[in-house]
Amino acid sequence: MTTERSQPDPNPQPDPRPSPNPQAQPRSQSQSQSQSQPDDIGGILIHRGLREELSRLADAAESGRRAEAVQEQIELVIAVLHQHHHGEDEKLHPLVRDREPSIATILDELEKEHTLIQKLADDAADRTRPLPERAPVIRELLDVLRPHLALEEAEVFPAITRQVSQAEFEEFIKGELKAAGRRLPALFGMLLHYALPGERKRLLADVPTPIALLWKAFWRRGYERRVARVYGCRASN
Numbered sequence: 001m002t003t004e005r006s007q008p009d010p011n012p013q014p015d016p017r018p019s020p021n022p023q024a025q026p027r028s029q030s031q032s033q034s035q036s037q038p039d040d041i042g043g044i045l046i047h048r049g050l051r052e053e054l055s056r057l058a059d060a061a062e063s064g065r066r067a068e069a070v071q072e073q074i075e076l077v078i079a080v081l082h083q084h085h086h087g088e089d090e091k092l093h094p095l096v097r098d099r100e101p102s103i104a105t106i107l108d109e110l111e112k113e114h115t116l117i118q119k120l121a122d123d124a125a126d127r128t129r130p131l132p133e134r135a136p137v138i139r140e141l142l143d144v145l146r147p148h149l150a151l152e153e154a155e156v157f158p159a160i161t162r163q164v165s166q167a168e169f170e171e172f173i174k175g176e177l178k179a180a181g182r183r184l185p186a187l188f189g190m191l192l193h194y195a196l197p198g199e200r201k202r203l204l205a206d207v208p209t210p211i212a213l214l215w216k217a218f219w220r221r222g223y224e225r226r227v228a229r230v231y232g233c234r235a236s237n
Contacts, residue, residue: 037161037166038160038161038164038165038166038168038169038170039202039206040157040160040161040169041199041202041203041206042173042176042191042203042206043084043157044153044157044199045191045192045194045195045199045203046080046084046191047149047152047153048194049077049080049190049191049193049194050077050080050081050084050145050149051142051145051146051149052194053073053077053190054077054138054141054142054145055142056231057070057073057074057077057138058135058138058139058142059135060073060230060231061074061131061132061134061135061138062132062135063132064130064131064132065232066229066230066231066232067131069226069229069230070131070230071125071127071131072230073226073230074124074125074134074138075125076183076186076187076190077190078121078122078124078125079183080183080187080190081117081118081121081145082118082121083176083179083180085114085117085118086179087172087175087176087179088110088152088156089111089114091172091175092156092160092164092172093107093110093111093156095163095164095168096156096159096160096163096164099163100159100162100163103155103156103159106151106155106156107156109151110148110151110152110156113144113148116144117141117144117145117148120137120140120141120144121141123137124137124138124141173206173207177207177208177211184211185214185215185218185219185222185223186222186223186226188207188211188215188219188223189215189219189220189222189223189226189227190223191203192204192215192220192223193223193227
């Protein structure tokens, strides 16, 4: 059966590049002149992908159909969520916290929420419980995650743009791509699946050339097969 691709959130957060926080301390003039601002298109698409996938997976889990494929997709999404939060806690947040102390309270709140989110995520992926019984857990996870991601997009993404140099951000992205390991083809497929055309071009331009080539040559077809196994429909990306 062929269905249209799930559309992005009908009420998406704005592209996180608002006017600077008047209390924020900008990078020095020399930094601003020598470094372009990082484009966190990957973070934007990870957030959208997490919201969209968890919504779809709650319905898929409730149905009980294609159980093994759905379980594998849940495990992928939970692994992506865990890696995303780990990268924030260990790499990006410390840079922003040091350079923009006014945001420390928000970072503290987000990092505390990571613990609750991870507990719900682990419960959602727990293979010892029947899949349909975990559908409410996935929905609860999504309910907690939505305002958490919205706060990140409204407050932290702009701070990253202000305080993290392009070189630092590129180093962070390299580390995240390496940490994804064998999940990278499926992760990349999920990001592009929920990207708008302009966003897709930005992401493909930002990643190392070999990754873009692998996507076009091999990974895209593999992701299409994955979507068919999980949801019983074709991907369109």
